């Protein structure tokens with residue numbers, strides 16, 4: 001049973017079982033994850049590259065238990081040189097909330113615009129967050145000192161636990177839920193440790209019911225059923241499409257090094273892997289959506305797009 005009222009949410013202990021509704025697929029976590037504490041000097045990082053339309057990125061953790069096969073962080077220095085398998089270790093930033101409070105005040109004193117992308121190299125609602133509450137503590141700070149905008153990017157239904165803080169941010173927040181496919185068999189092949197698709201869809205519904213601005217990120221685009229565009233159109237009127245060639249920050253090179261094409265079945269590869277996929281999927285989505293819906297294909301419309309595009 002899922003909960004829909006923000007005022008009720010704080011009286012209920014949210015567990016993975018309650019959010020996943022008994023589905024066990026997303027529970028395929030590694031038995032052993034090396035958890036460490038981290039004490040960074042700063043918590044807000046100036047945004048750059050494909051996130052440069054934001055002023056800052058915010059990562060409550062380093063490392064990610066979801067361990068998606070296609071994760072571009074695997075190919076970044078933190079993923080390459082740690083000496084441990086991606087997904088098997090997480091550093092938690094235990095002083096994150098204190099740092100954020102101070103840094104927000106400082107930026108406000110300088111009258112700087114603060115637009116935050118959380119998170120660029122971890123999932124803020126990975127399983128460790130159930131007990132650590134670091135992301136929650138950051139939202140608590142932002143509820144008191146709101147940034148100009150917060151984009152909260154996740155694959156986890158745990159985000160509904162924090163609806164009480166999200167409602168206070170009103171239109172200064174948007175939750176972006178990654179739903180790359182509606183086929184759980186595909187999810188299990190590409191990201192077996194991530195939450196089940198149905199649980200993510202339910203979370204989107206709950207966020208909407210509570211008036212939180214929400215979009216679905218079909219990112220990266222994975223093979224999906226004919227029904228998927230229609231299911232999405234019932235769920236949200238705003239979607240972002242992103243393929244491996246524009247979404248890995250290297251024009252597809254990181255994805256190639258990760259040998260992601262080998263995860264496709266032979267008959268799928270031609271249809272679903274390549275430079276053409278984003279336009280094909282855009283057409284499919286357009287047939288399901290009304291003309292006034294917001295469908296962003298990042299590869300095509302990225303240039304000249306302001307923060308409202310994300």
Ligand code: SF4
Nearest residue numbers: 064067068071122123
């Ligand atoms: S959830 Fe995001 S950060 Fe975590 S492994 Fe998957 S792609 Fe990487």
